[in-house]
Amino acid sequence: MRNQNRKGLIPFIVLSLFFAQGSVFASGKQSVNDLQAYRGAPPTIPHNVRELGRKKCLSCHFRGLDLGIKGGEAYKTPHPERANCLQCHLPQKETELFKENKFVPLKPKKKTFFEKKD
Amino acid sequence: MNISSILLHIQPDYKKEIETDLLLTKEIQIEKSLEDRLALTLESPDLNRSTEIWAYLERLEGVESVTMAYCHFDDLVEEKKSASFLEKEVTRREFIRKTAAAAALAILFGQLATKGHAASAESSNGLEVGSDSSVNWQKGVCRFCGVGCGVMLGTRGGRVVAIQGDKKSPVNKGLLCVKGYYSPKILYGDDRLTKPLVRKNGKMVPVSWDEALDLVASKFKGLVDQHGPDAVSMYGSGQWTIQEGYAALKFMKGGIGTNNLEANARLCMASAVTGFMTSFGSDEPMGCYDDLDIADTFFFWGNNSAEMHPILFSRIVDRRSKGDDITLIDLATRKTRTTHLSDIHVSMNPQSDLALANSIAHIIIRDKKWDPEFVKKHVVFKKGKTNIGYVLEDNFKFKDKPQLIEFDEYKEFLKDYAPEKVASLIGTTPEQIEGLANYFKDSKKKIVSLWCMGVNQHTRGTWMNNLIYNLHLLTGQICKPGSTALSLTGQPSACGTVREVGVVTNRLPSAHVVTNPKHREKVAKMWGVPVEKISPTPTYHAVEMFRALGRGDVKAMWISTTNPFQTIPNLERFEKGLKKNKPFIVVSDVYPTASTKFADVILPSSLWVEKEGCFGNTERRTQFFPKMVDPPGDAKSDVWQIVEVAKRMGYGKLFQFNPDKLEEEIFEEYRTFTLGTGKDVGPYELYQKERGLRWPVIDGKETKYRYVEGEDPYVKPGEGIKFYKNKKDNGRAVIWARPYEPPAEVPDKEYPxxxxxxxxxxxxxxxxxxxxxxxxxxxxxxxxxxxxxxxxxxxxxxxxxxxxxxxxxxxxxxxxxxxxxxxxxxxxxxxxxxxxxxxxxxxxxxLDSMCPISKEPDYKKCAIKIEKV
Missing domain, CATH: 2.40.40.20 (Barwin-like endoglucanases)
Structure with a gap:
């Protein structure tokens, strides 16, 4: 029974990673703070979002994930009950800015969420 | 501690496959099967196993969402009922954290489990008010949509450095959307306007405030002297604070003496206003956001709340994650994020909402499921003119002719909307319409209807507003907690400023209009101006004002806090006239826009918390925000700009306020007009303390539900529900017989x-x-x-x-x-x-077609063709 479930899940995780490409968590130690505009800001999404829906987001972000490979991490959401993920978290396209912005943030307290295994 | 039941929302096409999948999981018992959802029971004492199954269900293809009810929560049920939303939230959150956290990972992912730990909700914010003593936290209101979220702004060294949702705000309870979360950055764009600019030899040149203001005042005065007061105009915004709106109103109507004053809210809220006025005799909703926490069925009429009013949408949809049994029904022409999170989606053709609402009304009456007692006590039936046109012509005039009708005539009128007759027009099936009507037929349901631009920006926008109220009035689904029709708004103070203060051509402060001689007398007396000063004739609605600008009838316009050269429909129509007639255009704004390109004078404005002010949101809540930082460069608040120009034109008497208490004194003056009208606002100091108050505010107390005895002080004891503002129908609301009529332009062979x-x-x-x-x-x-x-x-x-x-x-x-x-x-x-x-x-x-009653343009429907370039 349990095995059956797991069989179904592993390809799913791999598939989910495929959708969540180009993670910034590639350089060994990475902090979610790098994705925040100021202390307390919801982090932006450092990968493509090709699929719609919370279900898809939660498949990695419900528990958090660290596969030990490039792009194989996902940090755990503190609020899985929130249904509309993209209301606060934005995917970012590579594009020139419309205008520069001189906002100076209250810097996030440095905090590492992922430490890669040695 | 285990899961006692699971509610699975599934896409109908996947029902069979999912049922097959579920049979594999022995712990789950399928209890009953309801249309498109399945209720399941899971009795597993093993928490790890429960979490694993949840994860499994979450991933089945076709599963829209999974809701769980925990045994753990059973003893909390009573507490939950009394506890505030926020407390529930925390309980739930803690629970999820405690239980689901580490357990499942180890099982599901085995050696893949992460070493790092997830952030808790609080530490991921890493931010508590007062946690960093160098940061000063103050309460404010979000600068964006009409939801009116409370925010806490952190300032340091004279700059805004962070923001968070205000957990004490009853509106958003600490949550914001992306626009809110990034709003500190709107103050610091590189190209902020910081100096007054005047066009000299075709170029915009920085000048002193005195030079700019003198120029504006002398040009306006010259034109008024030469061509009369109707030669000049002002075009404002639902992003004006209440004080700015009031100052503009007094300047234009009490100073210059023209009704050439409109605001961009005409483009988004006018149909909502005329809808309220025709159905209830008074603008703005009877219900409030509290209804969203109580209702069990939500109708979204052409409304993508998930994107446009995300905080309200989350307030609704997050209830489902907490185990509430709610149904979201999305009636729309597009599949949106709202659709994705809804239980039922009915696709309809553009404009067919009129037929759909009438069809539902027909079914309610056909099956005798209306509320006869409510209808008998509180409702009259009316019909108005039909074939009312599209306001495409210059100087279009329209006046409706309301006629009382009997219930039988209304019933007869609805027969044309039998589901089998209109299903193809709507683009759905009769069964689907019957299915929707079932919700209204069930008197135990608590229904909230929500809509915004899909209904308002509509060539029959007023009618469509009426038709939604019809359904609620017929079934008595109104003025009860959890049952209401809530018209959503798009700007932070479309309600507070434009609709309540009255920044449109036919209005005077609060519930007063220029066409009423008594109102003109009262207002003139309070302003200390001769009554002749206030013109009795409304002039142009927004789009017509721009047409008049193009024609040369209006020779000067002061535009503030809005960008009409991007937002007026069919721009070419008036822009070509501008080149010929060269009107004098002043733009007060914070950044260069499509409109500043046309300006002769640009005045740099303070933005948001660079000044003090009040906003009024969708649920009648008036909210205050203090000045927190200085504006950049020489930028000044709009109130200051208006007062300075008024002084230079000789209307200084109207604005004899203490410059240090300008906003407070203007608000207090506006307040005197609201007293006794049913739209009473409270004293200024109250708003400085409270997280906003919903009017009418009587004796410092807000009103949750209008027209309801015990809630609204204007309803006398024993009256129960009374639509007291609709005096001409003896305090009854109106059910309107409004037919389907096609839009102004329909796709054809050439423009498909x-x-x-x-x-x-x-x-x-x-x-x-x-x-x-x-x-x-x-x-x-x-x-x-x-x-x-x-x-x-x-x-x-x-x-x-x-x-x-x-x-x-x-x-x-x-x-x-x-x-x-x-x-x-x-x-x-x-x-x-x-x-x-x-x-x-x-x-x-x-296309600049409009609703003839509200004069609000229909941006949602015109015919085009597409070519690949």
Whole structure:
């Protein structure tokens, strides 16, 4: 029974990673703070979002994930009950800015969420 | 501690497959099967196992969402009922954290389990008010939509450095959307306007405030002396604070003596106003956001709340995650994020909402499921004129002729809307209409209807508002907790400023109008001006005012806090006249826009918390925010600008306020007009303390539900529910017989597609503020056209292709978005274009057809053709 479930899940995780490409968590130690505009800001999404829906987001972000490979991490959401993920978290396209912005943030307290295994 | 039951929301097409899958999981018992959802029971004492099964269910294809009810929660049920939303939230959150956290990972992912730990909700914010003593936290109101979220702004060294949702705000309870979270950045765009600019020899040159203000005052005065007061005009905004709106109103109507005053809220809220006025005799809703926490059924009428009012939408949809049994019904022409999170989606053709609402009313009456007692006590029936036109002609005039009718005549009228007769017009099946009507037929349901631009920006917008109220009035689903029709608004103070203060051509402060001699007398007396000063004739509605500007009838316009040269429909129509007539244009704004390009004088304004003010939101809540930082350079508040120009034109007497208490004294003066009208606001100091108050505020107490005895002090004991503002119908509301009529332009052989315009979550109106926020811009850098994949395939268009949209009025090149890429999908035969991009002005393509009653343009429907470039 349990095995059956797991069989179904592993390809799913791999598939989910495929959708969540180009993670910034590639350089060994990475902090979610790098994705925040100021202390307390919801982090932006450092990968493509090709699929719609919370279900898809939660498949990695419900528990958090660290596969030990490039792009194989996902940090755990503190609020899985929130249904509309993209209301606060934005995917970012590579594009020139419309205008520069001189906002100076209250810097996030440095905090590492992922430490890669040695 | 285990899961006692699970509610599975599934897509109907997947029902069989999912049932088969579930049989594999022995712990689960399928209890009953209801249309498109399954209720399951899971009795597993093993928490790890429960979590694993949840994860399994979450991943089944076709599962929309899974809701769990924990045994653990049973003893909390009573507490939950009394506890505030916020407390529930915390309980739930803690629970999830404690239980689901480490357990499942180890099982599901085994050796893959992460070493790192997830952040808790609090530490991921890493931010508590007062946690950093160098930061000063103050309460404010979000600068964006009409929801009116409370925010806490952190300032340090005279700059805003952080923001968070105000946990004490009853509106948003600590949550914000992307626009709110990034709003500190709107203050710091590199190209803020910091100096007054005047056009000299075709170039904008920085000048002193004195020079700029003298020029504005002398030009306006010269034109008034030469051509009369109606030669000049002012065009404001629902983003004006209450004080700014009041100052503008007093300046134009009490000073200059013209009714040439309009605001951009005409483009978004006018139909809601005329809808309220015709159905209830008074503007603004009877219910409030509290209803959203109580109701069990939500009808979204052409409304993508998930993107446009995300906080309210989350307030509703997050209830489902907490185990509440609610049904979201999405009636729309596009599949949006709202659709994705709804239980039922009914696709309808553009404009057919009129027929759909009437059809539901027909079924209610056919099956004798209306509330006879409510109808007998509180309702009259009326009909008005039909074939009422589209306001495409210059100087179009329309006056409705309301006539009382009997219930039988209304019943007879509805027979044309039997579901089998109108299903094809709506683009659905009779069964679906019957299914929707079932919700209204069930008297145990608590229904909330929500709508915004889909209904308001509509050539029959007033009618459509009426028709939604009809359904609620027929079934008594109104003025009860959890049952209401809530018209959503788009701007932070469309209600507070434009609708309550009255920043439109026919209005005087609060519930007073220029056409009423008694009102003119009262207002003139309070302002200390001769009554003749206040003109008794309304002049132009917004779009007509711009047509008049193009024609040369209006020779000067002061535009503030809005960007009409991007937002007025069919821009070409009046812009070509501008080149010929060269009117004098003043623009007060914070950044260069499509409108400042046309300006002779640009006045740099303070933005948001660079000044003090009040906003009024959708649920009648008036909220105060203090000045927190100084504006950049020489920028000044709009109130100051208006007062200074007024003084220079000789109307200084009207604005003898203490400059240090300008906002407070203006508010207090406005307040005197509201007293006794049913729209009473409270004293200023109250708003400085409270997280906003819903009017009428009597003796310092707010009103949750209007027209309800015990809630609304204007309802006398024993009256129960009384629509007391509708005096001409003896305090009854009106059910209107309003037919379906087609829109002004319908796709044909030559122009085969509908064009619908609108917004995206990330951008606010014309992008003046949001495009300057790097994160928002990077998320949606440019306007695009959303095309259905099958329509695109026919023309060989794929995502990323350049296409040209051509209407009878203009054309525009855009990039095609053919995928259903996380945002939305138009129905076949329709395309959607957002209007935020000033480099891609879709309003050269749109049609300036309007609702003849509200004069609000229909940006959602015109005919175009598409060419691949």
């Amino acid at each position: 597609f509908w064009l619908c315009t609108g917004r995206v979550l990330e951008h606010w109106h014309t992008g003046t503020l949001t495009r300057r926020v790097p994160e928002l811009h990077k998320s949606v850098p440019e306007a695009y056209v959303e095309i259905h994949p099958l329509d695109a395939e026919k023309q060989g268009i794929v995502s990323g292709d350049k296409v040209r949209l051509i209407s009878r009025r203009g054309h525009l090149e855009l990039t095609a978005d053919v995928s259903y890429s996380g945002r939305a999908l138009s129905q076949r035969g329709m395309v959607f274009v957002p209007f935020f991009d000033e480099a891609k002005l879709i309003n050269f393509v749109t």
